[in-house]
Amino acid sequence: MQNFQQNLEKLEAADTQVLGVSMDSMFSNNAWAEKIGVSFPLLSDWGGEVTREYGLYNPQYKAARRVNYLIDKEGKVVEMQLDSEAIDPTKIVTLCERRKSEK
């Protein structure tokens, strides 16, 4: 999430809203967001319904798999990054900026 925060200006300049999602409670998300200075919403999927709907529920950890999606304005998934490659949002930033400049 810190990596998204560092790129937040670029992402917002490229018309992109960042949303973090996990199966933590909103209270722990709140505490964490304050601790690491995240200003975009961290959403609480308490119970994991959304996580399961996206097929990301990992029963071993009882938590989500680490995945980044880039969803365009029409609601279509245009990019997906899994696991370790999802830690670095640079590719998403680049994609967003390109989409912006193509218009």
Add this chain to the structure above:
Amino acid sequence: MEPDQVNVLSPPVLGDFEQIQDAEEPRLPRQLWRNIGESDQLNRIYLDLAFFHSITAADPNVGMHPEAHARSDFSAAKAIAQPLGEGHEQSLTQVTSLSERVPVYMAGDVDAPILDLRKATSFGIISPAASFMGRLTRQNIRGGETQMRRGLLVSALGMMVLGGLASVHGLWGQEKKETMPEPTVKVGDMAPDFTLRGTHGQQVSLHDFRGKKNVALAFYIFAFTGG
């Protein structure tokens, strides 16, 4: 004779063991027995030796006599505590202690049930036992009762280590390979809509941004962890 000198355990030594030591074994098995013999001259305690030796390759029918030609391409055993199982040959040369072994196992390929009898006997349980008992016999002959008891102690320790390993290993062996869920939403799909609560309880929906903004949706595993 003092009470503490009474040898309560009558030596569980099978008559054939001396023959194993004396028989001319070719190549590695013979060499390893010689190694055991050499330290004998220093202190007769033998703790400077590896606990496990890759000497014998007993078959599942548990023959007592080492199979001279089986598995003789192992390098000499390095240290204590080699877990039995898949890939243990590599562990002989790469890993020297149990504590180093653990992460290898956790991260490694532990899919199949590992404690397969043939491998266990060819490397682990049977042969160290033979090795220890063989030593015991020798101590009995050369040393006094003190050495005898030490031998028993060392032998018992060895057995405990073995037993512990076998059980720990059994647990690991049953562990499934880490399975990752396969995302059902893929590139090109419409992202399923959702409404979730943010850090201050505010409701945030995916459709809020429809037609306005791209959404970078980052699923993370736990708060307060990296990434």
